[in-house]
Amino acid sequence: MGSDAASAATATVPALVAVDATWARLPALHALIRDVYATSDAMSEDFEDKFPSPSALAAEIAAVTARPGGLVLAADAEPLPLGYLVIEPRPQARLRHTADLTMGVASTARGRGIGRLLVAEALTRIAAAGIVEIVYLMVRADNLKAQELYRHAGFERVATLRRDTRIDGRYHDGVLMRRFVGGYD
Numbered sequence: 001m002g003s004d005a006a007s008a009a010t011a012t013v014p015a016l017v018a019v020d021a022t023w024a025r026l027p028a029l030h031a032l033i034r035d036v037y038a039t040s041d042a043m044s045e046d047f048e049d050k051f052p053s054p055s056a057l058a059a060e061i062a063a064v065t066a067r068p069g070g071l072v073l074a075a076d077a078e079p080l081p082l083g084y085l086v087i088e089p090r091p092q093a094r095l096r097h098t099a100d101l102t103m104g105v106a107s108t109a110r111g112r113g114i115g116r117l118l119v120a121e122a123l124t125r126i127a128a129a130g131i132v133e134i135v136y137l138m139v140r141a142d143n144l145k146a147q148e149l150y151r152h153a154g155f156e157r158v159a160t161l162r163r164d165t166r167i168d169g170r171y172h173d174g175v176l177m178r179r180f181v182g183g184y185d
């Protein structure tokens with residue numbers, strides 16, 4: 001993103017929208033996710049493997065939102081969305097009250113509260129829908145910023161998974177976090 005685009009993004013207050021596979025701004029969302037992956041090694045997957053094209057992203061969103069309780073949120077803004085959050089209910093019949101959370105915020109927009117807004121909005125929507133009762137997420141043990149965000153949003157640390165991630169032959173511990181939603185604790 002050029003400096004003009006970056007300052008335009010800085011000036012924009014994002015609208016938090018639930019998106020589906022037909023969302024007109026999927027190419028822009030794809031570009032945002034590319035930026036998140038390119039500017040962080042927090043993700044466990046390779047961007048080109050997971051989202052080789054906007055249509056691959058559309059297929060992923062279609063699969064997530066087809067599941068009861070599935071949710072994809074975007075913090076929409078021009079020229080690109082500033083953040084996204086995915087609640088992916090687990091597909092196994094006896095685990096469908098549980099879901100995994102993944103998210104990212106544009107490299108130019110971090111530390112401005114967008115991540116906090118996205119998590120709060122997701123938790124509100126999950127509680128209102130009454131389908132997902134437990135949200136899990138995995139975060140690298142050295143990603144203290146993300147852990148603080150989740151801790152402030154009510155997530156608790158469940159376990160540390162030693163040597164959970166391997167990047168170029170180096171191992172990193174992972175932290176499993178959990179939040180009960182809607183009074184199901």
Ligand SMILES: CC(C)(COP(=O)(O)OP(=O)(O)OC[C@H]1O[C@@H](n2cnc3c(N)ncnc32)[C@H](O)[C@@H]1OP(=O)(O)O)[C@@H](O)C(=O)NCCC(=O)NCCS
Nearest residue numbers: 040042104105110111112113114115116139145146148149
């Ligand atoms: C982690 C991430 C999603 C956070 O989003 P963000 O919009 O930058 O975070 P926010 O500005 O909403 O900050 C939320 C909280 O995070 C914590 N936080 C933010 N910046 C921080 C920093 N530099 N150091 C420590 N904690 C920090 C604070 O607790 C903050 O709460 P507060 O505003 O009440 O103090 C974002 O930085 C990101 O996309 N990082 C790269 C990808 C990634 O790590 N994804 C998560 C993988 S599990």
